[in-house]
Amino acid sequence: MEFTCNILFFLLLLLSSNLLTLFISTTFYSSSCSLNSQLQTTAATVDEPDLPSEFVAFTSPQKLPLGFNRNFDSEEILPSVGSSCTILQRDLRRYMSYQVNGSCPDDELLSQKLLLKGCEPLPRRRCRPSAPRHAVEPLPLPDCLWTTPSDASVVWSAYTCKNYTCLINRGRDQKGFDDCKDCFDLGGRESRRWTGHAASNLDFTIDEVLATKPPGTVRIGLDIGGGVATFAVRMRERNVTILTSSMNLNGPFNNFIAARGVVPLYVSISQRLPFFDNTLDIIHSMHVLSNWIPTQLLHFMVFDIYRVLRPGGLFWLDHFFCVGDELENVYTPLIESVGFRKVQWEVGRKLDRGEELNEMYLSALLEKPLNNSW
Ligand SMILES: *[C@@H]1O[C@H](CO)[C@@H](O)[C@H](O)[C@H]1NC(C)=O
Ligand SMILES: *[C@@H]1O[C@H](CO)[C@@H](O)[C@H](O)[C@H]1NC(C)=O
Numbered sequence: 001m002e003f004t005c006n007i008l009f010f011l012l013l014l015l016s017s018n019l020l021t022l023f024i025s026t027t028f029y030s031s032s033c034s035l036n037s038q039l040q041t042t043a044a045t046v047d048e049p050d051l052p053s054e055f056v057a058f059t060s061p062q063k064l065p066l067g068f069n070r071n072f073d074s075e076e077i078l079p080s081v082g083s084s085c086t087i088l089q090r091d092l093r094r095y096m097s098y099q100v101n102g103s104c105p106d107d108e109l110l111s112q113k114l115l116l117k118g119c120e121p122l123p124r125r126r127c128r129p130s131a132p133r134h135a136v137e138p139l140p141l142p143d144c145l146w147t148t149p150s151d152a153s154v155v156w157s158a159y160t161c162k163n164y165t166c167l168i169n170r171g172r173d174q175k176g177f178d179d180c181k182d183c184f185d186l187g188g189r190e191s192r193r194w195t196g197h198a199a200s201n202l203d204f205t206i207d208e209v210l211a212t213k214p215p216g217t218v219r220i221g222l223d224i225g226g227g228v229a230t231f232a233v234r235m236r237e238r239n240v241t242i243l244t245s246s247m248n249l250n251g252p253f254n255n256f257i258a259a260r261g262v263v264p265l266y267v268s269i270s271q272r273l274p275f276f277d278n279t280l281d282i283i284h285s286m287h288v289l290s291n292w293i294p295t296q297l298l299h300f301m302v303f304d305i306y307r308v309l310r311p312g313g314l315f316w317l318d319h320f321f322c323v324g325d326e327l328e329n330v331y332t333p334l335i336e337s338v339g340f341r342k343v344q345w346e347v348g349r350k351l352d353r354g355e356e357l358n359e360m361y362l363s364a365l366l367e368k369p370l371n372n373s374w
């Protein structure tokens, strides 16, 4: 043991030319043999990053079979993954260990964790995703819009609940916080959202919002963090096509959205919106954009929303929440810096967790100007 440590220490001396490192190493050396793992880490990252072979296979440059391509301005393609993938080595290794041409492991929790930590987009894999054993065809339109889908179309392993009945009841039965806890109950509060049974000035209705634009000119859009996509369903009833971005945080949100017959987008709030500049008519977001998001990230996000909205497009910021004077000091200036025109701006107290917390809501309808957007 003593001997091993001596050799390791010597190797470390060879590796480090930095005097501070030397000093720290010496201090460590005198007390323990913990240098071993340290050295291995150093060697691994310096020499060859020890990445899973399927990850290397996917991300390494791929020669274009027909040679140089003018659109790509290159003769090869470099498939992209999130910048943090290689930092999250242990999880990445588990994620990319699978049988090529075979079935993927049932690892939804792992992939979502990687993704939320910044490995987004995830690398592609060459395996078939785990699938429900006894899947059924979806209900036809329009029944699917407001009917709880079959349990048989979901792989339930990643969630506390193992069926939709459990998810519907969890608003009443379960303690603790879950995202969108009562959303799966389509007969409950979900059925009344944005329809005019509003309790406060913060609850705009869809018809009110659509009426701010010439009839029929709001046609396509996005709902960011849209729960079970009731917003998209309500808009579909008005012939507006809305995509709904959602994670699967302790519930099969993406499956549920798809089962209702509207389109789910599995992208986190960190990712650049996958739309071209000046294209969408409307972007809505309720309860998601709030003070839990790092302020600088939020600033980038609101600019990205502005980017993809077409001139004259609407950003409906629905129940943004924050505390006390944050609204005045941080968020109002942040939103104002982007360049929207305020169509409606309503501020109110958020009282569900108690008055003493001094929580605030902002509901705003913002328009990207038709002209002069620079
Ligand atoms: C997977 O399929 C491809 C295409 O047929 C084949 O070239 C490859 O050898 C297969 N790999 C394995 C590990 O089965
Ligand atoms: C749904 O799951 C709960 C437990 O989560 C179980 O008690 C119940 O029997 C299940 N219901 C159906 C219809 O499968």
Ligand SMILES: *[C@@H]1O[C@H](CO)[C@@H](O)[C@H](O)[C@H]1NC(C)=O
Pocket: 237, 238, 239
């Ligand atoms: C939606 O489109 C259909 C088919 O074009 C039409 O019959 C219906 O009236 C429209 N609904 C609304 C709310 O505009």
